[in-house]
Amino acid sequence: MALIKEKPKKFIILGQDGAIPYIIEQGIKAGYLKNFKRIKEKGVFTPVLPHPSSVTPGNWAAIATGAPCGKIGISDFTVHIPGEPLNQERNAFDRNMCQAEFIWDTLSKRGMKVATISYPGSRPRGLERHVAIGGEGMPSEGPGYCALTKAQCFITPNIELADPYQWREHQVIQLKPAKSWKNIPEEIKIKREFNFSLLNQDYLCLVYRDNGEDAIIISKERNFKNFLARVKEKQWSSWIKIKLADTTGAFRIRPIKIECAEPSLQLYVSPVNRCSNFSDPAEYGDELTRILGVYQEPLNISALLTGWIDPEGLLEEFREQAMWQARAAVKLTKDMGFTGVLSKWHAFDKFYHFFFQKIDPAAPNFDKEQFDYYESIHKEILRIADEMVGYVLEEKEEQTVLVVCSDHGLMPSARHASVANLLVKHGFTALKEDEKGNLKIDWTKTKAVLYPFVQIWINLKGRDPEGIVEPGAEYERIREEIIKLLRNWKDPKTGEYVMSTVFKTEDGAFYGLGGERDGDIRFFTSPGYSVTEIAFPLKMGF
Structure with missing residues (x-):
């Protein structure tokens, strides 16, 4: 946060999805993140802990509402509504999934205009004085509010x-x-x-x-x-x-x-990008395109993985999106009558998900010979973020406060662990083959299931449409059995415990959990373990 001399009248939030504080600090000490250094020296710089399960939609909603994930109703990458079929999911990036009030709606009720740029939870737009530019913040590379085609x-x-x-x-x-x-x-x-x-x-x-x-x-x-x-x-x-x-x-x-x-x-x-009709109301995006040029929302990191594009070309795409967001934020607050802007840039998250194992010596697939190549890309992404910050610091009005924040960090995965398969092996989740020979869940025999990614739901009578577990004693017994199973689960290769914490969801208040959408059992894996889906045989992990 950059300090200003008087009480702020406007704000700009530059969201950096997946940015990691200690890496930013390393860049500051190394001397190539001069604008982050300005913020640290003249304002406030602090690491914070994300809400579990440290996923994009829930944590950006927490930043924009001030509420914990259990209150928001988003604590996984998709949302399950109790009472609906256990395999039915809702889009966690949809504004209507959030049970807390967003800051742009709060300010809109008080007569102030606030814009969002590619910010999770911003679509569909709600109140009149909120302007949603770009999409709903989902890190997709396919068609959406801005892109009409994939690359x-x-x-x-x-x-x-x-x-x-x-x-x-x-x-x-x-x-x-x-x-x-x-x-x-x-x-x-x-x-x-x-x-x-x-x-x-x-x-x-x-x-x-x-x-x-x-x-x-x-x-x-x-x-x-x-x-x-x-x-x-x-x-x-x-x-x-x-x-x-x-x-x-x-x-x-x-x-x-x-x-x-x-x-x-x-x-x-490249994707075909809309030059109009990508904001709500449409005229704001149209005007920004006229002033700033084309806004390409998808960041096509998979194109680097597959070899479609060279690093320089990809980084130019990253930089153009970053600077479009920065320039738009200043333009909206300085010249177009907006009290605040919240944007979200997804470059760090995308790079780390695909390539963290290339730059972290602790990763099992780390290759020293490839380090310089990928670290040079990493440093350039950091420099782009720094340039983005620097532009806003220089061009914003004096009484506009700048906040730069991240929603979560990342680390490389050393091992893949299938909680879903574990539940199958121990008889909690039952499978059957469909007419094409594909495995699917047999709900008539399933007592518990992992869904969507880090929530375990008991197939409960009276709540779930195909529930078979009786409320009360049977429900509690099955929860205790699964919790014991997960707590004692060891990696067959290393002998290490897979889980760091397993608990009943109602005991998760310390983590901001405990809402009705948070599942029946929650867990956190030990560092280095990631969770995979049901697959027999498993393509990776155990």
């Missing part, structure tokens, strides 16, 4: 991508000799083409060599002069507009590799 990658057959999980979402293309193009300069001798579609609109790509350099143009017609964008290897094209029924979209391309003679091509195509 895409096109490769020729001679390109090999990393794709460690074999998702195979890229598209293999053939570069064919270019035919019937008009106005191609005579000196261009090597030229090839392919086409792709976006939102039912076709685009032609011409790959060519000119003066020893390879380049690509994208066009709606076979006319070299009428291209939409021209770009060389590892460069971003300009934004390409695409007109749709209710909005105008924009996308761009980045060739990761072009070798016209071989021929060889790897082309990254």
Whole structure:
């Protein structure tokens, strides 16, 4: 928090999802996070403990309401409403799932305008003076309030991508000799083409060599002069507009590799992003796009994992989103009459989930030879966050207070432990095969189930539609049996206890738990253990 001389009249909250205080402090001491240093020296800097289970939607709701997760009703990545089928889930990022009042609604009732940018719980918008910009804060890479499509990658057959999980979402293309193009300069001798579609609109790509350099143009017609964008290897094209029924979209391309003679091509195509109608009310997003340019909400970290994009290209996407949020926050409070802005930038969380094991020597898969590569990406994300903070510090009004906060930290997973499978093995969860041979839960024989991720629910008569466990003595006996099972559970490889804490949910007041949506049993794994889903056989862990 940055100090100001007088009582603040406005506020800007820059949410940094997954940012870890001790890593920020290391960057301050190393001298490359100068703006975080300014906050620490002139304001307040402190680590805090997140609410269990340390997930994005519940903790951002806690920040925006001041209530613990048990009161909010969100303590997992999805929400189960007691009385509904135990396998039915609700979107925890939905505003209507939160049982406490958000600060933007509190201030709206008092006549003040507050904007949210990609903040969990901000959609659907409630009161008139709240403006929701971007989506509901879910870290999706697919279509949503802003993006109309996912990113895409096109490769020729001679390109090999990393794709460690074999998702195979890229598209293999053939570069064919270019035919019937008009106005191609005579000196261009090597030229090839392919086409792709976006939102039912076709685009032609011409790959060519000119003066020893390879380049690509994208066009709606076979006319070299009428291209939409021209770009060389590892460069971003300009934004390409695409007109749709209710909005105008924009996308761009980045060739990761072009070798016209071989021929060889790897082309990254960004999501199509809305240029209008991505805020509620719509006019605020439209105006910010006019001033600041395109807002791309998805941060496509999986594109780096699969090898679709180069680190520099990904970091440029990260930086552009960060600075768009920072500039929008200042613009809204300084020139557009807003009392406050709450934004959420998801870069740290995404990087740590995918690559923490690459930068932490304690991780079992840590590779010293890869450390410098991934740590350089990590440091650049930290620098982007610092630049974001610095911009707001310099450009905000004097009586606007800046708060920079995170919702949780992360650590690498050493081992994967399946609580769900443990419940199956000990007869608490029953499975059966469907007509296709897939395993599913047999609710007529199931006494307890892990759902969604860190909650254990007893299949209770009178509460759950297919309940088989009697309330009272049987309910308590099964809870005690499961708690004992989890407390005594050891890693078969290391002999270590998997759980650090297991308790009845009503005993979780210390952790801010105890609400009716918090399950019947809660647990925290020991450091380094993560929880996996039901799978026989398990693909990883035990």
